[in-house]
Amino acid sequence: MTEAAAEPGSAHRGRAWPTVGLARHADSVSARVVRLVRRGVSRLPSVVWDLLPATLLLLHVVTTYPLREMPVALALTAALALPLVWRRRAPLAVFGVVAGAAFVQWLLDVQLPADIALLVALYTVAANSGRRGTLLAGAVVAVGGLLACLRWATDGAFLAPFVAVTAMVVAAAVLGVNVRTTRAYLAALEERAERLEQEQEQQARVAVAEERTRITREMHDIVTHNLSVMVALTDAAVYAQHRAPDKATTAMLQISETGRQALTDMRRSLGVLHADEPDAARHPLPGIAQLEALVDQMCAAGLPTRLEVHGGHAHIPATAQLTVYRLVQEALTNTLKHTRPGTQAEVRVRCSTETVTVDVTDNGSRLPRPGATPPGHGITGMRERAAAYGGTLRAGPLPGGGWGVHTRLLLGSSGAASA
Structure with missing residues (x-):
């Protein structure tokens, strides 16, 4: 069960x-x-939405009005509603046509539901025109509402319909003004966003250009200096390989060390090494403390050089010390490349709390340069480095013979970060 x-x-x-x-x-x-x-x-176009109210109003007239009143009602309804199709293109002109049709309707003493077209036209004027046009259209509609209440108010009840009509006029105008204000605010936000995007793109391009300039300057200093030293050491090794093999071996070892140092500097300048890698710790950015090793390298390459450093340099930023090192390196490299054998150089660096002064001089005469050889970028790069710290660079022959390079770096310069 x-x-x-x-x-x-x-x-x-x-x-x-x-x-x-x-x-x-x-x-x-x-x-x-x-x-x-x-x-x-x-997806329907706006014209369809504007035609829909006019169509409904015309259908209302056809279905509700007597046959003898229908022609006038249809004509007035069409004059009131159909111009709204063009209200977005010419809001003031459409409002004028609708207001004229409403005035004719008032003169003929015909009441129509199509009077709502006046409020739509007023809203369009407020949403697309300025304050003056909105006030003028609102005043016209308010006067029209007053005339309509005076003629068609029943049983002397004038105040209530007039207040209602005035409230609708104010509501249509305020709604249109709010739409116009919101539209302008959104347009301003969009314009500001586009402007900020353009500024960011411009700043990115400037940053890329500055980075390229920095890398180019670093590569020039590193490659020019180390290749010049390696060429000089190679010539010395070839010359001493039969007469003094020990000196030739020492020169070859120095060439190898110079090449490795050049590769390390190039990788660091190109940003391949990171701060947490061992090579970055073993080979920090060169500064004033490394000038002594630079001078020893130049002496080994055949350019006797004397170094004098006055004042403490512990407080000097690393980027400023790198600038000093590169300036001295470029000046000594130019001396090694463009002077006769037997030239001697001298480097003097004076450090204070606000400035660093660098002087590099030599007593040699310059080798003749072929006319077809284009000038190098060394002096230009040195001037750019000095300008990054608000300084100027002077380079030229000395009164008693030789060549001198002088610059003073301002440690408080705002451009220091780009050095």
């Missing part, structure tokens, strides 16, 4: 499941249809 009794219930439940499934399928289809309708409606 229990199983038999359970069977009808089971059969009932079995018949209920298809019904639930059909209901869910119907809901899904309905939701899909609604989405399609919304998508289609959103």
Whole structure:
């Protein structure tokens, strides 16, 4: 009995499941249809939406007005509603046409639902014109509402309809002004976003150009100096390989060390090494403390050089010390490349709390340069480095013979960061 009794219930439940499934399928289809309708409606042009109220108002006249009153009502309704199709293109002109049609309607003593077109035209003027046009249109509609209440108010009840009409006029004008203000605010935000994006792109381009200039300057200093030293050491090794093999071996070892140092400097300048890598710790950025090693390198390359450093340099930023090192390196490299054998050089660095003065002089005469050889970028790069710290660079022959380079770096210069 229990199983038999359970069977009808089971059969009932079995018949209920298809019904639930059909209901869910119907809901899904309905939701899909609604989405399609919304998508289609959103794609309709604005002209269709402007024609729809006019069509409805004309249908209202056809279905409700007597035949003898229909021609006048249709003509006035068309004059009031159809111009709204062009309200976005010429809001003031359309408002004038609608207001004129409403005045003719008032003169003919015909009441129409199409008077709502005045509020739509007022809203369009407020949303697309300035304050003066909005005030003028609002005043015209307010006067029209006053005339309509005076003529068509029933049983002397003038105040209530006039207040209602005035409230609708104010609401239409305020709504239009809010739309215009919001539109202007969004346009300003969009313009500001575009301007900020352009400024960011410009700053990025400037940063890239500055980085390229810095890398070019670093590569010039590193390659020119180290290749000049390696060439000088190679010439010395070739000359001493038969007469003094020990000196030739020492020169070759110095060439190898110079090449490795050049590779390390190039990788660091190109940003390949990171601060947490061992090579970066073993080879920090060169500064004033490394000038002594630079001078020893130049002496080994055949340019006797004397170094004098006056004042402490612990307080000088690393970028400023790198600038001093590169200035001295470039000046000594030029001396090594462009002077006759036997030239001697002298480096003097004076450090204070606010400035660093660098003087590099030599007593050699310059080798003649072929006329077809283009001038190098060494002096230009040195001037750029000095200008980054608010300093100027003087380079030229000395009165008693030789060549001198003088510059003074201002440690408080704002351009220091780019050095």
